[in-house]
Amino acid sequence: MYLRRYFLTMKSKALFDTKVLKVNPLSIRFSPTAHIDGSLPIISDPETEAALLEAARIIRDTDETVAFPTETVYGLGGSALNDNSVLSIYKAKNRPSDNPLITHVSSIDQLNRKIFNQTHLSDASLFDNIPAIYRPLISSLWPGPLTILLPVSSSDCSTLSKLTTADQPTFAVRIPANPVARALIALSDTPIAAPSANASTRPSPTLASHVYHDLKDKIPMILDGGACKVGVESTVVDGLCNPPMLLRPGGFTYEEITKLGGEAWSHCKVENKKTVEEGERVRTPGMKYRHYSPSAKVILLIPYTKDNIINGKENKMLMLNRLIKTELQANKNIHKIAILTSLKLQDSNLQSSILNDPDFCSTTFIIERLGQTGEEIQANLFAALRKVDETDNVDLIFVEGIGEEGEGLAVMNRLRKAAANNCIQF
Incomplete structure (x- = not known):
């Protein structure tokens, strides 16, 4: 009151x-x-x-x-x-x-x-x-x-x-x-x-x-x-x-x-709360309400842990290919897709598995590289989200997540909120 x-x-x-x-x-x-x-x-x-x-x-x-x-x-x-x-x-x-x-x-x-x-x-x-x-x-x-x-x-x-x-x-x-x-x-x-x-x-x-x-x-x-x-x-x-x-x-x-x-x-x-109850007080910013979100839908690709890893980069590319097709089938208004890459997704694999796929001939892809280290990814994260959303006007954003050690804990905290917990093991 x-x-x-x-x-x-x-x-x-x-x-x-x-x-x-x-x-x-x-x-x-x-x-x-x-x-x-x-x-x-x-x-x-x-x-x-x-x-x-x-x-x-x-x-x-x-x-x-x-x-x-x-x-x-x-x-x-x-x-x-x-x-x-x-x-x-x-x-x-x-x-x-x-x-x-x-x-x-x-x-x-x-x-x-x-x-x-x-x-x-x-x-x-x-x-x-x-x-x-x-x-x-x-x-x-x-x-x-x-x-x-x-x-x-x-x-x-x-x-x-x-x-x-x-x-x-x-x-x-x-x-x-x-x-x-x-x-x-x-x-x-x-x-x-x-x-x-x-x-x-x-x-x-x-x-x-x-x-x-x-x-x-x-x-x-x-x-x-x-x-x-x-x-x-x-x-x-x-x-x-x-x-x-x-x-x-x-x-x-x-x-x-x-x-x-x-x-x-x-x-x-x-603190590992994923949600905060209605009316619950929070001691710090960032624990409550939607945060860090572009206008476009964001899908966060969470790396598999060492105990549950899939085999090879090819499988990752095939999985991303299927995820894109699923999203395109579900929403016919998706014409431009951004892929924000970090440590694993390589240009050559993206080119062969995604960009050259004839099923995507009417889809425009924007590839943004977040960096090769935790510090680089952390520093570039928000600017990259804003660029593809506000300048490139994409309809859908895939972001390759990273491990949660070091800077990865903060990076993944922000990305989970940006994706509204729309996360897929990758």
């Missing part, structure tokens, strides 16, 4: 003339301790500095939002301390109000001052608001694509908008590594609530052009800092429960969390 009342009172706003401002990440430099003490960046490029100061003013002084690059995906940010700013995020994305947001800070100092309302802390007490279980992780992985859950401070001194937490007793927070994101947060001196800067349910944006496609006229500004390096959202962990849990796989792998977290994280569990 708390959130619903806010949405009922929210006024409609005129469309924006969305500005896209180029910024140069290489012109932004932080001191080695800036993520702890909050010291401001040095920016050598005047145009980048001017764009960041304008964006910081919007975040700090208005109820509006700014899209900006992080190392993971582009984020849509508003002040995490301002209910109306958070509402602007939900409105621009058409995002369900019970889907919590991650709060981004530029430093431990800012976390203490702005969220926990504590100033003049000594060096010894600087980390007091962060439970000890997280400290090995953040000492190695912040700034970076790691989000942790912290308890919301008591209502008497809490400054965080309840709309960021979906009115829950915990909030999600991280310090991003991308210099544009860090500079924006630092210059505004405002914790920024920021989900991915896409229309709700769409694939996450890794380029400013993806943001413009989804949110043109809905937000005032996009900071264009180039392509995101990681390509999927941050890893979210919960150290407030026992054993700790990996709630969402992302930019850091499960293996890195268990290795760097120390003994307590060696027993870390992975």
Whole structure:
């Protein structure tokens, strides 16, 4: 009811003339301790500095939002301390109000001052608001694509908008590594609530052009800092429960969390819910509702395990051939098909088994190569889904999945959601 009342009172706003401002990440430099003490960046490029100061003013002084690059995906940010700013995020994305947001800070100092309302802390007490279980992780992985859950401070001194937490007793927070994101947060001196800067349910944006496609006229500004390096959202962990849990796989792998977290994280569990019940609260984004989905139907080809493997590449090609024919027979409106390949499907086999098949003479095929390593596939995934859906306008997408070790856990998490669990053992 708390959130619903806010949405009922929210006024409609005129469309924006969305500005896209180029910024140069290489012109932004932080001191080695800036993520702890909050010291401001040095920016050598005047145009980048001017764009960041304008964006910081919007975040700090208005109820509006700014899209900006992080190392993971582009984020849509508003002040995490301002209910109306958070509402602007939900409105621009058409995002369900019970889907919590991650709060981004530029430093431990800012976390203490702005969220926990504590100033003049000594060096010894600087980390007091962060439970000890997280400290090995953040000492190695912040700034970076790691989000942790912290308890919301008591209502008497809490400054965080309840709309960021979906009115829950915990909030999600991280310090991003991308210099544009860090500079924006630092210059505004405002914790920024920021989900991915896409229309709700769409694939996450890794380029400013993806943001413009989804949110043109809905937000005032996009900071264009180039392509995101990681390509999927941050890893979210919960150290407030026992054993700790990996709630969402992302930019850091499960293996890195268990290795760097120390003994307590060696027993870390992975959240494996496939569905969430109606009305059930979730502690992190990405656990509820449709996500990462193109307009076209997506079929995920899940690799067989070592215990249940089929023989040879030829069988894979014959199986894909049959799957395509089944889809064409079921839907006569399929004329253009995309095949997103990763590790096993080779060009020569596709050419002989699929592209040269006379049964497919009236069908156009688009082949996109995701990469040869987990990091490459992760970085290219959302951009490839958007290209074949928005630029090539395909009617059907087949995606070759990968194993779930390393980056594969996050890749397959996103692909299962993109395919709405329309998965076939392959």
